[in-house]
Amino acid sequence: MAGPAKDTKVAQERAALTATEMLKDLLVTAFLATAIFGPIIGLKTTSGSGTLVLDYRLGYAAAFIAITVAVRLLILLYGAGRSAAQGRSTAAAQAIAAPTRAAAPIDWTKFLAPLLLTLAIALPFIAMLAPQMERRIVDLGILVLTYVMLGWGLNVVVGLAGLLDLGYVAFYAVGAYAYGLLATRYFPQWLGEGILPWAFFVTLPIAGILAALWGMILGFPVLRLRGDYLAIVTLAFGEIIRIVLINWLSFTGGPNGISGIPRPSFFGLPFDDSPGGFAATFGLESKPIQRIVFLYYVILVLALITNYVTMKLRRLPIGRAWEALREDEIACRSLGINTTNTKLTAFAIGAMFAGFAGSFFATRQGFISPESFNFLESATILAIVVLGGLGSQIGVVAAAVVIVGFFEVFREMDFLKAILPEGTDPVQFRMLAVGLAMVLIMRWKPRGLVTSRDPTVYLKEKKAVSADLVGEGHG
């Protein structure tokens, strides 16, 4: 009996880690990290004009300290989550062993989403603190958010409805080309140049509808397919779209793509130094970063809309039918669910979000070509969904940050050159690192980073039940 009793005690100690204790622990971590990294990384000697000159690299040092604290925080949170789960399973044993209940551990997962949202909203302002990095940070934020949005869109198809789609990038391309072609060719013809500042906002719904339509066009022939077979057909569909884009020279511009795609305006006010521009209207100094920050908030809002719609749909009959379809198609039919419509709506809604993201991509880049929509994109988005945990919204965010962020951060790691062999660049290792990250995630979290699934319906008496359980602690 000694063994289990000891385990229980350990679990209790870890569960009892309160917010203040956690804060203390983090402060100690930060202090130690400063002591170590401050001198080692923060100071650099360079030989200038015969003497050694001390250089300060406080940015690097701060980055290392921040990473250390973040990792420590993750370890603490993970430990707390685990011991809370353990605690539940040994609730009875605990009740006997400890009549006095320790302070309830904080449910960190509940705060994770608001925390991330706050961080996402504040990111451009945080980036302002480092003026020379500002542009790169916001650009990286835009990139990550684009993938978060694509991941959330694909999550409807793969995560909720369980339809393995390897050609998702096709809908992304449809959205991008819809905006590219309408804004550069057709809008000026049909509506005149005056529409151009508004082109993005006018095209966004059109691109979504077109992509959704293509989602249904793909959906019809594959209605009876599942699993591997569905994967192959969707893969082919993605390639067909790309090859059509390359070869239909007169319409798409072929491999040359479409250039000169209008940049978005601040609801009609262009981002330039003209008198009627955004900066002049608000009495600001015109800076290129203003447009980037605006783009950042556009993709943030688009991504949040994707998330909101998906979460709402999950609680409606159609969303529940998606999940049931993923679980068991035959059972669905015998319960009166129209599986044809269920699949088509999943394809259409997933594709619609990709269409929105595609429009955004076109306006951000100003140039699109079929090269941007190759299979690697589909694979990356799918990897984000699978690594994040099928059907989990927060998991997609985590995986997008890991995969895309990791990929891009490698460009910045010049300091790694010190430890790498002569003549190699850290950038060359990024595929290796991403691959390694995938292998590690699949090894330790085979069902993805976030595996929990929130039920969409609860019993009304739930409160009474939980009150009983709480009462147990006093016994």
Next chain:
Amino acid sequence: MSKTLLSCRGVETFYGKIQALKGIDMDVPEGKIVTLIGSNGAGKSTLMMTISGAQRARKGTITFDGTDITKMPAHHIARLGISQSPEGRRIFPRMTVLENLQMGSTVCDPKYFDEDVNMVFNMFPILGKRSGQRGGTLSGGEQQMLAIGRALMARPRLLLLDEPSLGLAPIIVKQIFTVIKQLNEKQGLTVFLVEQNAFHALKLAHQAYVMVNGLITMSGSGKELLSKPEIRAAYLEGSH
């Protein structure tokens, strides 16, 4: 004689070239329990799937309350009031017990949901205790109860049960059969029961059919069949 709710006339079903049903004639009268017994591979489940629309009859007609449902899509058939607890239970493993029940109520008005959930939880109290638990973590017996409960959430006129006793402990089998009997007696629910466990099924049934190699070879009341020596020899030796 009560009116016929479901009737099959000359139903033939094929899997590719293999004929599984060779012309089935069968009637399910309203408010009765009708059972179909037979050995493995006789075609019992095929008939069940043909009725619910998961398989298509190549010949013959199936009518439900006067409507021809032979070529109707499966989800339309379910909406007419035929609800099924399929073979192998087929509950949704990652969804909770309550969500499974909610999926069962897809075809009816959401206003009945609370009432029907209470009805199912009264019938199977263990499901009430497990309402927030994932379906896949239930025991076999609990899953079977959930499959039946889910089928009942659709407020069916005809309940199709495919081998509800499969792989369950005798005491659970008894509990499930008691519930089926109560449903029929108290609510007047029509039940079509496919079983290998012939002894329990025949004891329960008002009307019984025996299927061998895709053909109905014998029919009669449950008691009649239970007393026939050939039935005892073929299906009941070693049971009870």
